[in-house]
Amino acid sequence: MRRLRLSLLAMLLGAIASPLLFIGAASAQGSASDGSVAANLNGPCFVSGTIEGAGGYDPSASGGVYTVPIAGSASYAGGIEISNVPDEGRPISGSVSVALPLGISVQIKNWSDEDSTKTTDAGSVTWDLPDATPRGIELTVSGNHNDLSNCDGSMVVKLEGGLLDSTTGLITLALTVITGGLMAFAGLPK
Amino acid sequence: MASESTETSESGGAVRGRPVMGAVFGLLFGIFLSLSLLQMSVYALDSALVLIVPIVMLGVGGVYGFFAPLRVLKR
Numbered sequence: 001m002r003r004l005r006l007s008l009l010a011m012l013l014g015a016i017a018s019p020l021l022f023i024g025a026a027s028a029q030g031s032a033s034d035g036s037v038a039a040n041l042n043g044p045c046f047v048s049g050t051i052e053g054a055g056g057y058d059p060s061a062s063g064g065v066y067t068v069p070i071a072g073s074a075s076y077a078g079g080i081e082i083s084n085v086p087d088e089g090r091p092i093s094g095s096v097s098v099a100l101p102l103g104i105s106v107q108i109k110n111w112s113d114e115d116s117t118k119t120t121d122a123g124s125v126t127w128d129l130p131d132a133t134p135r136g137i138e139l140t141v142s143g144n145h146n147d148l149s150n151c152d153g154s155m156v157v158k159l160e161g162g163l164l165d166s167t168t169g170l171i172t173l174a175l176t177v178i179t180g181g182l183m184a185f186a187g188l189p190k
Numbered sequence: 191m192a193s194e195s196t197e198t199s200e201s202g203g204a205v206r207g208r209p210v211m212g213a214v215f216g217l218l219f220g221i222f223l224s225l226s227l228l229q230m231s232v233y234a235l236d237s238a239l240v241l242i243v244p245i246v247m248l249g250v251g252g253v254y255g256f257f258a259p260l261r262v263l264k265r
Binding site for chain 1: 206207208209211212215216218219222223225226228229230231233234235236237238240241247251254255257258259260261
């Protein structure tokens with residue numbers, strides 16, 4: 001009985017400690033998500049977008065953090081300010097990638113053309129992500145475009161919401177509390 | 191758990207901790223804590239803290255399990 005009481009106490013300590021850790025970490029967050037990150041777009045390129053109901057996005061004005069709704073539509077426009085584009089076209093290439101820890105990145109889109117004559121592009125996209133998609137994860141998205149002049153830039157985007165707004169987040173929180181409690185249990189002598 | 195530490199208490203009795211259990215659950219706790227902090231936008235996905243938090247918790251859990259500080263509750 002005493003053993004059971006101690007185990008329950010250890011689990012309770014873990015359950016209490018985990019949210020406290022979260023609150024402490026969140027209070028140390030500072031200005032990371034206030035949208036005042038310095039602009040990060042180099043070269044003669046320009047790009048901007050407007051998400052319906054969420055406002056405009058312009059990495060030449062701010063590098064982020066930009067919050068994107070889990071479902072919606074957006075229009076975008078971009079281009080490069082160059083002169084003397086050959087009539088027969090010129091080779092271009094580029095890519096967009098998401099940064100991971102240790103300098104690793106995953107390429108999510110790329111393009112290339114051996115005889116492109118375009119200097120601008122525009123369009124629209126729509127999306128509707130599943131409810132289980134984890135929210136609030138800040139992704140550093142980098143892009144580059146190789147042309148007669150090269151451009152590169154990056155911005156930080158995240159899905160609207162936080163830990164408690166998705167099934168995945170709630171499961172993560174539950175597993176954090178459970179494993180925290182089990183770790184606390186390891187502090188009991190055998 | 192398979193591995194346990196043994197030390198002698200002030201009263202002379204053996205006190206056994208659970209360093210492997212502490213390390214394993216410390217690592218798991220660190221992984222889920224790191225995932226939770228990511229979803230709270232505390233740091234970005236490319237931050238080294240994504241990996242540092244689980245590794246630190248692995249060490250903390252192992253040391254915590256080895257010394258078994260909750261032995262006072264058993265007295």
